[in-house]
Amino acid sequence: MSGILVFGQAGQVARELARLAPDAHFLDRxxxxxxxxxxxxxxxRASGCTAVINAAAHxxxxxxxxxxxLARLINGEAPAAMARAAADLGVPFVHISTDYVFDGSGTRPWVETDPTDPLGVYGATKLAGEQGIAAAGGQWAVxxxxxxxxxxxxxxxxxxLRLGAEREELRVVADQHGGPTPAADIAGACLTMARAMRVDPARGGTYHFxxxxxxxxxxxxxxxxxxAGLxxxxxxxxxxxxxxxARRPGNSRLDCAAIARDFGIARPDWRAGLAQVLLELKP
Known part of the structure; x- marks a missing residue:
């Protein structure tokens, strides 16, 4: 097989990757x-791929x-093993992580070099995955x-949408801050990075999006x-x-300057992404 190998098939980002890169090879559970x-x-190792994207997680x-x-196996050990296999083959490995690797303190957007301090198991296992990938020694991007x-x-x-159609009022948390991100744009960013990394072996590292x-x-x-007109x-x-x-971070703001600088990927307008999702969900 030549081309991109994707771990994940039914998840949000994997579904969008299938739409954007139908010629990629997708591995389900x-x-x-x-x-x-x-x-x-x-x-x-058996795939003969030219790049790997991990879009699967707990x-x-x-x-x-x-x-x-279970979370540590899926979020920590599996990505590290994938990264080592990709390194052995000399192909780029792109992995999706989370703002939950931070403790959510303060109000400043997090930059990639800020100290990590997860609040719970999910963030800790995702951080373990990041660390295992970085230690694998190949070309990788998180x-x-x-x-x-x-x-x-x-x-x-x-x-x-479901609750809004059923109720007159919803009480929603207003002291957690962050950037909603369309899965379609995450998929597009992963593909852009994987393709750029194939051309330039020096590219890679940790990025916020x-x-x-x-x-x-x-x-x-x-x-x-x-x-939605509700x-x-x-x-x-x-x-x-x-x-x-699980405790949620109060501050999930991410500074996305590095990915714009290194890959030309701009932050997407989530309101426009929401409009597209609502169109897709119309019967």
């Missing part, structure tokens, strides 16, 4: 079980608190992103209601009013 890192590495943030061993949404799977937009401009979950919810009222609440098993 049956073809590559991320709880078996050796099998993931073997799949890469993304259930709250469930990860009670599934720490793309940290936030608040992913699309017309596929379970995400904030689809939840708000999120939608513009930054908002709160409540602000995001209001825009969803407005664009009369549901959104009321601001504090994170403490909506307790979850």
């Amino acid at each position: 049956e073809a590559a079980d991320l709880t078996d890192p050796k099998a993931c590495a073997a799949a890469i 993304t259930a943030v709250d469930r990860a608190e009670s599934e720490s061993d 793309l940290r992103t936030s608040w992913v949404f699309s017309a596929h799977g379970a995400n904030f937009v689809k939840t708000m 999120s939608g513009a401009s930054d908002t709160t979950w409540a602000g995001f919810a209001r825009e969803i209601m407005t664009q 009369a549901c009222r959104v009321t601001d609440i504090a994170s403490s009013d909506y307790p979850t098993p």
Whole structure:
């Protein structure tokens, strides 16, 4: 096989990758079980690919608190094994990570070199994956992103649309700040990076990528209601009013200057991305 090998098939970013790169080869759970890192590495070595994108992960943030061993296998050990296999073949490896590697303090957008300090298991396992990839010794890129949404799977937009059609009011957290990011734009960024890295072996590293401009979950919810024409009222609440098993970062703002500088990838307008998602979801 020549071309790009993608881990993941049903997830939000993987679905968008399939749309943007239909000639790529996609591995679902049956073809590559991320709880078996050796099998993931073997799949890469047997593929004959020219680049690898890992769009698969354990993304259930709250469930990860009670599934720490599983999350560490999928988010930590499997990506590291993939990166080592890609390094052995001399092909670029692109991996999607998260703002949850930070503690969410302050108000300044996080830059790639800021100290990491995850609040929970999900962030800790994703950080372990980043560290394993960096230690693999090959050509790699880690793309940290936030608040992913699309017309596929379970995400904030689809939840708000369902609840907004059922209720007159929704109480939504307003003290967590970040950039909603369309999965389609994440997929496009991964492909741009993988292709550029194939041309220039010196390219790679850790990069931040999120939608513009930054908002709160409540602000995001209001825009969803407005664009969808729903009369549901959104009321601001504090994170403490909506307790979850895993703590969420208060500050998920990401400084995306480096990816623009090195790859020419600009922050996407999440409102425009939302409009596209709503079009896709129309019956």
